[in-house]
Amino acid sequence: MTLDVASIQAQFPLLQRKINGQRLVYLDSANTSQKPRVVIDAMTNFMETSYAPINRSAYQLAAEATEAFEHARKAVRRFINAPHADDVIFTKNATEGLNLVAYSWGRANLRAGDVVVLTQMEHHANIVPWHMLAAERGIELRWVPLTNDGQLDLTNLSSLLDGAKAFAFTAMSNVLGTITPVRQLCDAAHAAGALAIVDACQYVPHNVTDVQAWDADFVAFSSHKMCGPSGIGVLWGRQALLEGMPPFLGGGNMIADVRMDGFAPAELPAKFEAGTPPITEAIGLHAAIDFLEDLGMANVRRHEMEIATYAMDTLNERYGDDICLHGPTNVEVRGATFSFGFRNIHPHDLSQVLDQRNVCLRAGHHCVKPLMRLLNVNATARASFYLYNDQHDVDALADALDGASDIFGL
Amino acid sequence: MPGLEDLYREIILDHYRTPRNRGELPPPAAHAVGHNPLCGDEIDVYLQVDGDTITDVKVGGQGCSISQSSASMMSQAVKGRSVTEVRALVRRFKGMMSIEEELPEGERAPEVEVKLGDLEALQGVVKFPVRIKCATLAWNTLIEALAEATSA
């Protein structure tokens, strides 16, 4: 194994918890990840010693807090290889980042009949803001279809992109686990004169991210899926684009001046950070990034490829046709997130039965209803593995599935 | 932790495996579709109301064992009853699921006694709060279908 999972697990207090004397098998990290001790401690320590308003007051404590907050922004810049820290906007989560782009860039640049291209595996966070714009502005949405094994079908990409103003797509599907060819998609968007908007919410926690190598225009992700706290996310944008956009939310911190007859927005990044930001959360995100960089994102990726291989081998060997794993089988183009159907047992029932064995997995539509319709299911069960999961967790899942068959008499 | 045997009682699994009153009714029967936005489950309820009596009911859609068995038992329980009785039954059932609904201003609870019968088997669901929405989906859809039937 590439990572020393036992020592990693020991750093996650929650994973030490026992329920009914059994250990926890947490397989829902695509939903939200658990937090290592260093993140919890960094946040507690900050609140105990340095918590203060940022950007507002002259006293030393406030200056320290502001510096720590801006340090976090620099850590994000380094982590995703963004050219400037000022282009890193702190949001509430990926959803807010994508809404920011749709509202601010979209409202300023899109008119009736303009085309935005999405893919059929988008999360609702990268669909609904565009639907809202379609309802308001009459823009047209086009959809990149999928292949049978759950990859993007790029056969007609250039004709889909013809005349498009933006191409908004996921870097990794939260249902199928598919990793998309982001650089190729950005190039295709640019060749058509469209912006490339990347939903990297499932990608950043598991891979080395380089927004410049992607040549992307906007990239959104959430802290809570990458060992950081909930309540903070990131939107990175190309500087010239961010500068040309009107503000999103209005309020304190985002202004240079306010008069009775109007206002002038602040410079980046404050322009897009209205109100008091998630201060302690930024400190936590910084600690999460340090934690991930210590492990090495290339190692995290390699570990997840090993787990994904082991999971596919184990589940297919044990259950054959009784289990239907969705998404690609080639680990080069997938992460360790698996949606599956098992012996006609409804995912809700499955997750209930697995819960008796402390195996936590998600059942439902995963906020991806259009894709669910394509797969012709209402719901799937989803097991998602992260840096603190190992082969024992795969085995625990495989064992627990047997119990489900007993109850439903299958 | 409550045990699975509280949830998956034999009678529930029986209704799940062999759902009663599956199918559709053509118009003019009332029809309502209910969604559980959390899990994507869908239930169709078709109601034939003649005068004050529910003369036929059919259920379609798909979902987990709890939502499907609840729908199946619901269909058995409402067939042949009066609209007033059915409304009382819905209140009893929701009460069992610990959902107490306020009556609209000026309205009084109907003074009819309704027995839950087989439906009592779903009592264990309350111990699994996440599943309450599964159990009540068919009932909320029934209310919508009733509203359609009685407004026409």
Ligand SMILES: Cc1ncc(COP(=O)(O)O)c(C=O)c1O
């Ligand atoms: C692919 C993808 N995009 C966007 C989101 C939205 O993330 P958040 O809820 O943190 O805003 C998610 C979360 O599940 C996701 O998986």
